[in-house]
Amino acid sequence: MPFTISVFGDTANSGTVLGENPIRANVTGQPVFGPGTHIAEEWFNPAAFATPAAFTYGDVGRNTVPGPGMQTMDIALQRAFRLTERLNFQFREEAFNALNKVNLGTPNRFVNTPQFGTITMAMTPGREIQLSARLSF
Numbered sequence: 001m002p003f004t005i006s007v008f009g010d011t012a013n014s015g016t017v018l019g020e021n022p023i024r025a026n027v028t029g030q031p032v033f034g035p036g037t038h039i040a041e042e043w044f045n046p047a048a049f050a051t052p053a054a055f056t057y058g059d060v061g062r063n064t065v066p067g068p069g070m071q072t073m074d075i076a077l078q079r080a081f082r083l084t085e086r087l088n089f090q091f092r093e094e095a096f097n098a099l100n101k102v103n104l105g106t107p108n109r110f111v112n113t114p115q116f117g118t119i120t121m122a123m124t125p126g127r128e129i130q131l132s133a134r135l136s137f
Contacts, residue, residue: 002063008110019067043107068104
């Protein structure tokens, strides 16, 4: 999902509350994605953005930086057994994120914080498997 590079706090003195229409950063002209990017330690080039001067707004566009993609595969296997005419048994196995793919979360988007451009969390948990049994009569 795309996201907007912003400034932490109200540097433009516009009365903006954090998380509610934050102040945008400035574009420096350097490439956003270069060699060594698209990893958790540096999803994009932090030098491509800068904090705007005090009491000014930044010029970066809204939702201009694409975040990490998400790939997950959930599978289920089910087998039913007829025990008697009216008694059935069902066994079910479900695997969520069956391939155990790490889906990275959204990078830190605030230009004036130390973690700017890094990803510190996963979007989805690791592989989860659950088993169930059902007896119907």
